[in-house]
């Protein structure tokens with residue numbers, strides 16, 4: 155099942171260990187604040203997040219990252235299928251009535267949520283690769299079709315298939331691991347694979363790379379999706 159790894163892992167962490175719960179760690183230690191700041195800057199810049207925006211954060215985990223985005227807009231909805239992580243998000247990060255955290259599968263949510271047109275921007279950070287290939291395709295197409303006001307969608311921290319062999323130590327690699335959404339690193343896609351997938355669902359894509367000082371810059375990339383044709387045409 156997609157997302158199973160994080161559901162099980164997060165429960166083994168201290169409730170205060172927000173970055174440990176979503177495995178944002180280097181050598182087992184939570185990443186430093188400057189790394190978080192780089193992620194927040196990349197996402198907010200990528201989707202041009204503004205005060206008036208209403209954000210959908212898919213696979214939001216414990217809300218520790220989402221809360222930075224909500225601080226810069228009107229609010230929105232974070233969705234995740236881990237009851238443990240959504241519990242932390244609701245308890246510790248929901249600051250205003252306009253900030254909601256929902257326990258749901260990302261695809262089910264986008265297929266069924268009421269008034270999808272209220273969302274103006276969307277993000278999915280560090281999680282898209284845990285969706286099965288079919289769910290990823292359907293999610294992109296459903297967002298494009300139902301979310302008629304969505305002008306930008308940031309999909310972040312995607313593992314680059316072209317760098318997979320450098321990432322896995324020889325003793326960790328097993329054939330097929332790059333295609334397994336249930337593995338700790340999910341599905342690895344090349345930039346070209348990702349662009350093809352998104353374009354076939356009706357999006358234009360720009361690929362972005364994090365600054366070299368970002369801890370995962372050497373094997374991950376981000377993507378900014380814009381509806382094609384652009385909204386309003």
Ligand SMILES: C[S@@+](CC[C@H](N)C(=O)[O-])C[C@H]1O[C@@H](n2cnc3c(N)ncnc32)[C@H](O)[C@@H]1O
Pocket residue numbers: 156157158160161176177212213214215216218219233234235236239258259260261278279280281284285
């Ligand atoms: C590495 S964490 C990232 C959390 C958060 N976006 C962040 O960057 O801090 C991956 C998250 O994806 C969630 N997830 C995986 N598959 C999912 C699905 N199908 N629907 C909703 N959430 C999912 C997991 O529960 C987990 O919280």
